[in-house]
Amino acid sequence: MFRKALVLLALCALPVLAGPPMTTITVHVTTLSGKPVDHASVIVKFVSGRDKIKLGKKIMTQYELQTTQEGEARIPPIPRGKIQIQVIAKNFQTFGDLIEINEPEKTVEVKLNPPQSQYSVHE
Numbered sequence: 862m863f864r865k866a867l868v869l870l871a872l873c874a875l876p877v878l879a880g881p882p883m884t885t886i887t888v889h890v891t892t893l894s895g896k897p898v899d900h901a902s903v904i905v906k907f908v909s910g911r912d913k914i915k916l917g918k919k920i921m922t923q924y925e926l927q928t929t930q931e932g933e934a935r936i937p938p939i940p941r942g943k944i945q946i947q948v949i950a951k952n953f954q955t956f957g958d959l960i961e962i963n964e965p966e967k968t969v970e971v972k973l974n975p976p977q978s979q980y981s982v983h984e
Contacts (some may be wrong), residue, residue: 880920881920881941882940882965883940883965884938884940884941884962884963884964884965884966884967885936885937885965885966885967886905886962886968886969887934887936887966887968887969888903888905888928888934888936888946888968888969888971889933889968889969889970889971890903890933890934890948890971891932891970891971891973892953892972892975893972893974893975896932897931897932897933898950898953898973899927899929899931900927900951901927901928901934901948901973902926902927902948902950903925903927903928903934903936904923904924904925904947904948904949905924905936905939905944906922906923906924906945907922907923907940907942907943908942908943908944909943921937921939922939922940941962941964942961942962942963943960943961944959944962945957945958946958946959946969946971948971953973953974954973954974954975954977956971
């Protein structure tokens with residue numbers, strides 16, 4: 862009887878020990894015409910989870926990477942929920958968005974706009 866209770870207790874504790882559900886994100890960065898943007902800085906940050914996830918000290922919640930020649934940055938596992946994505950690339954406008962991710966794997970397509978023209982109020 863004691864052995865069955867111990868096994869049942871261990872099975873109930875597994876979800877707690879497993880930690881929050883994680884997702885792997887691929888950020889694909891292109892120009893408006895569809896050409897990949899390499900060496901763009903991609904910052905991905907976990908903002909919040911649906912169930913107010915308690916994160917352990919060993920769980921990474923922010924990554925800063927650069928895109929490959931194919932315009933891709935693969936983010937290691939990060940908790941699911943609201944994720945902030947920022948992309949910074951030379952000669953392009955900075956991109957930023959807050960998205961909800963609940964899948965185990967997700968590809969986020971980012972199309973960067975060219976820089977806006979600068980205007981002067983002085984003549």
